[in-house]
Each structure stands twice: as structure tokens, then as C-alpha cells.
Amino acid sequence: MNPVVVRPEEAEPVALPGGAGFLLLADAADTGGAVGANLLKLAAGSDGAGPHHHTRSTEVFYVVAGTAWFRLFGADGTDGTDDDRVETVGAGGLVVVPPDTVHAFGAAPGREAELLVLLTPGVDRFGYFRALGRVRRGEEPFDVLLPEQGRYDVRFAAGRA
Template sequence: MNAFVVQPEQAEHVALTGGSGFRLLADGTETRGALGANRLTLAAGADGAGPHHHARSTEAFYVVEGAARFRLAGPDGVRTETVRAGGLVVVPPGTVHAFAAAPQQGADLLVVLTPGIDRFGYFRALGRVRRGEEPFDALLPEQARYDVHFATRPYGLGPGRR
């Protein structure tokens, strides 16, 4: 693999709702499976992701600005952590987690997954779901392909959040 650079204007933007969105930086196909990276900006209190896990990938969240709330399942139950700018959360494979911007604060997150998977298609589809262009159920058949497995237990961050 050759080194590559993604300038800010080159990163594809996937709009969510309310001013939230993804900047797609590197996908597993570009890094030969080494990692995937995106920058996720969440409006104040906005949902980032409902409860899910990754069977094969470790996911790291670096909080660039603002604060984010994480719900993390573990052997001792589910805990909630609010992480401020400069903080890091590392989620190993198989750990059910959910996250959102902290109430009354936005969050700017650098998200890195390793090993990398061709996941940009998932983020594009998630954008369509969040904008109401497709139903959530459209993502269900793609869980194994994108290594995003939705939890059925109530690990979410609030009412109505998957």
C-alpha cells in the first residue's frame, strides 16, 4: 500500500439531520484492510449510533471537540461515560455500544476501525435512513457485510433510539 493523503475538500460528506454528518476519510479498500477512518460531527444532543457491536473490528473514538455520551456493555453490566474533548474510547470486538453527543453540546469525533472494512457504503445508507429516504430495516440485511450488528437488548441512550 502506498501512503495517501485526504485533504478536507476531498473527503466525501454524508449529511445526517440537524447539521450532523460524516466526513469519509479512509476505507478498508484504500488501506488494504489496515483501518477505516471517518470524522463524525454531531449536533447538540444528536444520536450517533444506537446499540450495536462489531464482530471483527475494534473501534476507537477520539473526541476532537465537544463531548459525547457512550453506553458500553461489559461483564458487569452497562455503563454510561461522558467523554470530553481530548478523550478516547476504545471498543473491542463483540462489545455492544451506543453513542450520542452530550445533551446541549455538539461532538466532533475522529472514528477509526481496525481492521478496515469497505464500510463507506454503510455510512451512505445510514445517511439515507437518517434523512428519512429509506427505512431502518434496509440496513438489516447488510449487518454482516459491514460488520455492524444491531443489538436487540435495550442498550440505547434514550427513548426511540435504536
């Protein structure tokens, strides 16, 4: 693999409602499978992702600006266990979510958030983010994402999509 350099004008934007959106920086194909990277800007108080997990990768969130919340579910992935927790993380904070950990995240109430999101090892997920943008903008139903869970290693928690 050669070094990867992505200039701001080379990043692909994916619009989300409320002026939010993704900047797609590097997919696994770009990095020899080492990492996938995107920058996610969330509107004040908006959800970033509902409960889901990844079976093959660790997801790393660095809060670039604003404040985000992260819900980290217990080992069994269900509500109400003693090890469920919600963490609020401001700019400069880091959250590392290991494989098979059910998690959800969003911008804190009344606050915007900007997150650098890394997935390692990388999974080619740009197609997922494009489809998610269409879903969030009301152009496609959520159900279009369901058959793609294995392909993109985004597995929605049962009953939580």
C-alpha cells in the first residue's frame, strides 16, 4: 500500500438534513484494507446512528468539535443491563468501540458535533454512507439498508433500527 493523502477538495460530501453531512475521506480500497475514514457533522441534537455493531472492525470516534453522546450497550446488547452506559464527550475526546459492541451516538441536545470516524480494519463503506444519506433525506426507505448489513459490516440491533 502506498501512503494516502486526501485533500479537502477531494473528499466526497454526502448531505444529511439540517446542514449536516459526511465527508468521505478514505475507504478500505484506498488504504489496502487498513482503515476507513470519514468526517461526520451532526446538526444540534440529531442522531448519528441508532443501535448497531460491527463484527469485523473497531470503530474509533474523535470529537473534533461540539459535543456528542455515545450509548454503549452491555455485553448482551440489550437495554437495562448494569453495564449499559451513556457517555457525553466534548471536543478533543475519543471513544473506541471494539467489535461486537452494540452502540449508538448523536449530537448532544442543543449542540452540534463533528466527529472523525475511523473503522479498522477498514471495510468499503462509502456505498453505505451514500445510501444512508438518501434514507435520511427521505429519498429511499430505511429497508434498503437491511440486505446490506453483512456487506458493510453494519449490523442493526434487533428492534432498534
